Amino acid sequence: MKKSTTGLLIGSALMIGLSGCATSASQSSGSMESDAWYQSPFVCAVAGGLIGGGIGYATSSDSDEDKGAAIGSTAGATIGGMLCANPKPAEPQCPTFGGTVPAGVATDSEGCPLDSDGDGVYDYRDQCPGTPAGVEVDGKGCPLDSDADGVPDYMDQCPDTPAGAEVNALGCVDDLVLEDVNFEFDSAKLTMGAESILSDVAEKLAANPEARVRLEGHTDSVGSDSYNKDLSQRRADSVKAYLASEGIDTNRMTAIGYGEEQPIASNDTEAGRAMNRRVELGEWE
Known part of the structure; x- marks a missing residue:
């Protein structure tokens, strides 16, 4: 051959x-x-x-x-x-990461680092994992605290506390006057505007389950002492009932009616009397 x-x-x-x-x-x-x-x-x-x-x-x-x-x-x-030669299968690339995912970082099916609490900050960078859904966070993944008082905004009943001020569990220095929480004339029935304000209060209390609150009712000096005392108690009870309807445990709240005993302005003027007709929110220790 x-x-x-x-x-x-x-x-x-x-x-x-x-x-x-x-x-x-x-x-x-x-x-x-x-x-x-x-x-x-x-x-x-x-x-x-x-x-x-x-x-x-x-x-x-x-x-x-x-x-x-x-x-x-x-x-x-x-x-x-x-x-x-067996080409290495292409690894999934995260479309939103904007770079190479660091080695050892847990990823999802698209190759993106995990974000367990859905706050937009990946777990491996998140210093506050477990943030409740919908809460606005900073670059570290921690809830915003605009006044830096140690109480996050989503729990803070007083979000504009002066810098360095010592606050209670509600994020307030003193008891909070619930502005525009009004009632129908000569009754304990809340107005629609008052209910809207109290819904926001309830939302923050729900996010701050360790806080217990005092609900105080106050009146001006028009009418008898006994009548005003009874009216203020009914109004405080009405606020408590509304917050309870929004899911706040009644064991976290106490309602007290002070009548005309604790004015914050003069009862000699209409403006002063209007200021005295109020509901206050404070920490119940």
């Missing part, structure tokens, strides 16, 4: 084997299992080298046999290794 025929037969046999390796590698590229030995780029490179060397030997002249075999072997090894 001629040299060229022998070389081509050997080359053809090896080419068939190499094609099988490459096909197997291609089919298993998405699998998580380890590749078989014959799928290794090294094995394929060896096979490719033999194929290339055989073809180079068979197609060269008698004087160039060694050179042809060497060139063919090098080219075949390179091609074989490339054919069987």
Whole structure:
């Protein structure tokens, strides 16, 4: 048998084997299992080298046999290794992260770092994990505290406390006068505007479950002492009942009617009397 025929037969046999390796590698590229030995780029490179060397030997002249075999072997090894190389599956990339996610950071199905409390700050950066849903946070993932009094805004009944002031559990320095919490004339029935204000109070109390409150009713000096005392108590009770309807546990609240005993302005003027007709919110210790 001629040299060229022998070389081509050997080359053809090896080419068939190499094609099988490459096909197997291609089919298993998405699998998580380890590749078989014959799928290794090294094995394929060896096979490719033999194929290339055989073809180079068979197609060269008698004087160039060694050179042809060497060139063919090098080219075949390179091609074989490339054919069987198993490209690494592309890792999912987070569309909103804006860079490479640090190694070791837990990610979701899109390759984004986890944000368990949904506050927009990834867990691995979040210094206040577990923030309630919908609460506005700063860059560290902590609830905003605009007046820096230690009571987060979403719990703070007095969000504009002066800097450095000592506050109670409600975020207030003193008892809070509930402005515009008014009642229908000569009754304890809350107006619609009053209910709206008390809904906001209730929302912050619900977010601050450790705080207990005093609800104080006050009147002006018009009318008898006993009548005013009774009216102020009924009004304080009305506020308590409304907060309870908003989900605040009654065990967290106490209602007290002081009547006209604790004025904060003169009862000699209409403006002063209006200021004295009030409901106050304070910490119940």
